[in-house]
Amino acid sequence: MQNSPSNTVISPRTSPSDYSEEILQQLARQQKSRKKWLLVQPVSNTSMMVDSGTVSMPLNLIMVATLVGTLFDVTFIDERLGDNVPEDLSGFDVIAITSRTLNASKAYKIGDAALRQGKIVILGGVHPTMLHEEATAHCTSVVYGEIESIWTELATDVLNGKMQRVYRAKELKPMSTMQHPDFNYALGSKSAKKYSSLIPILATKGCPVGCNFCTTPTIYGKNYRFRELDLVLDEMRYHQKRLNKEKINFSFMDDNISFRPQYFMTLLEEMSKLGVRWNANISMNFLDKPEVAELAGRSGCDLLSIGFESLNPETLKSVHKGSNRLGNYETVVSNLHKNGIAIQGYFMFGFDNDTEESFQLTYDFIMKNKIEFPVFSLVTPFPGTPYFDEMKPRIRHFDWDKYDTYHYMFEPTKMAGDKLLENFVKLQKEVYKGRSILQRMKGKPLNWVWFVNYAMNRFTSKLSTSYYY
Numbered sequence: 396m397q398n399s400p401s402n403t404v405i406s407p408r409t410s411p412s413d414y415s416e417e418i419l420q421q422l423a424r425q426q427k428s429r430k431k432w433l434l435v436q437p438v439s440n441t442s443m444m445v446d447s448g449t450v451s452m453p454l455n456l457i458m459v460a461t462l463v464g465t466l467f468d469v470t471f472i473d474e475r476l477g478d479n480v481p482e483d484l485s486g487f488d489v490i491a492i493t494s495r496t497l498n499a500s501k502a503y504k505i506g507d508a509a510l511r512q513g514k515i516v517i518l519g520g521v522h523p524t525m526l527h528e529e530a531t532a533h534c535t536s537v538v539y540g541e542i543e544s545i546w547t548e549l550a551t552d553v554l555n556g557k558m559q560r561v562y563r564a565k566e567l568k569p570m571s572t573m574q575h576p577d578f579n580y581a582l583g584s585k586s587a588k589k590y591s592s593l594i595p596i597l598a599t600k601g602c603p604v605g606c607n608f609c610t611t612p613t614i615y616g617k618n619y620r621f622r623e624l625d626l627v628l629d630e631m632r633y634h635q636k637r638l639n640k641e642k643i644n645f646s647f648m649d650d651n652i653s654f655r656p657q658y659f660m661t662l663l664e665e666m667s668k669l670g671v672r673w674n675a676n677i678s679m680n681f682l683d684k685p686e687v688a689e690l691a692g693r694s695g696c697d698l699l700s701i702g703f704e705s706l707n708p709e710t711l712k713s714v715h716k717g718s719n720r721l722g723n724y725e726t727v728v729s730n731l732h733k734n735g736i737a738i739q740g741y742f743m744f745g746f747d748n749d750t751e752e753s754f755q756l757t758y759d760f761i762m763k764n765k766i767e768f769p770v771f772s773l774v775t776p777f778p779g780t781p782y783f784d785e786m787k788p789r790i791r792h793f794d795w796d797k798y799d800t801y802h803y804m805f806e807p808t809k810m811a812g813d814k815l816l817e818n819f820v821k822l823q824k825e826v827y828k829g830r831s832i833l834q835r836m837k838g839k840p841l842n843w844v845w846f847v848n849y850a851m852n853r854f855t856s857k858l859s860t861s862y863y864y
Contacts, residue, residue, distance in 0.1 A: 525779025647675035692734030
């Protein structure tokens, strides 16, 4: 029989007498047998190069598994590896599914099937947080934001068999309480070899900048939290010991790792003693200082992902991208290249201020500054963001499978939609044709960035505007 949720929203302050770590542990000890959870990372249905080939290890779901595993038995399935969710779910008590917008329809399908079999179904992740009212139609409960901050309440209710509709924390827990992620949950798959060799790691959460197209402020508010440096460094040493080598590659999953400069610089100084390699997303306003790039290079950084977004100052202003100053773009690039750091540069098209000239300006910038790994996307107003609310009357469709930043969402005011896509395809073909790759990559070390360029050459050569409708 399906669990019947109430309409109450639980928070740490709602009924403190009902929820405490002591009560939870007492209930856990009373279990005749441990309840069984199935954790699912769904594959997306998009037609583009998403969830194909090598995929990153899902750190957030690994962290959930580590937390759940303290009280319950856990089975971990990552559909991106080719693993399948069993049709018969009789061996599980709880089905927990994480979801982004582009795989929301797949997550909902799994949730619906589990509900029909009378299971407790929990949906979490970015999309259920942004559209929790929509998500509740496909589950027993929605976790709004991070599970760590509502775990005591959620686990207590699972043990009592009486679930709430939405679990949302009044306050976020400090990251010092974050448990050491147990990667064995993901690495236990027979297809784990499909995971990238980059090891995901987390030092901070949140980004107070507040770009209007970003989902982070909704999930974390204006909070910015960070782990104690010793905890981050200990985790790196753990992986060095696990893999029995010093020079391993980390990928920081932080939204904005450099927001607290002193913390960031101290972390890099300590990392320089470990001999690791790393990459991260980073805000541009911190990189025009030569000493930052120098320390990043010395600490083992081989690539930084930077959202240049646009070469149009009016566009940057319209999306509240105040950290980007066009006058600093070339300085930032030069500082990083002088220290052997490659750049994954993100560029978006389809803003109302875009014209055909926008594409030429972007091409010229990329080629002149030898951006190693340019990534192009179409402007996508994600549900739950201020930008979505602003653009909703103009959005062409609400098929979540196409919310992958590679589908045409609305017509900009200064360009016809067909012209937008023609130029978008042309730019990608020009940047990734063989001659352009050689020009951009000349003198660069022969590493995985060359391989990515080769793969993009093959991919973009087959592109047409029909891909993006």
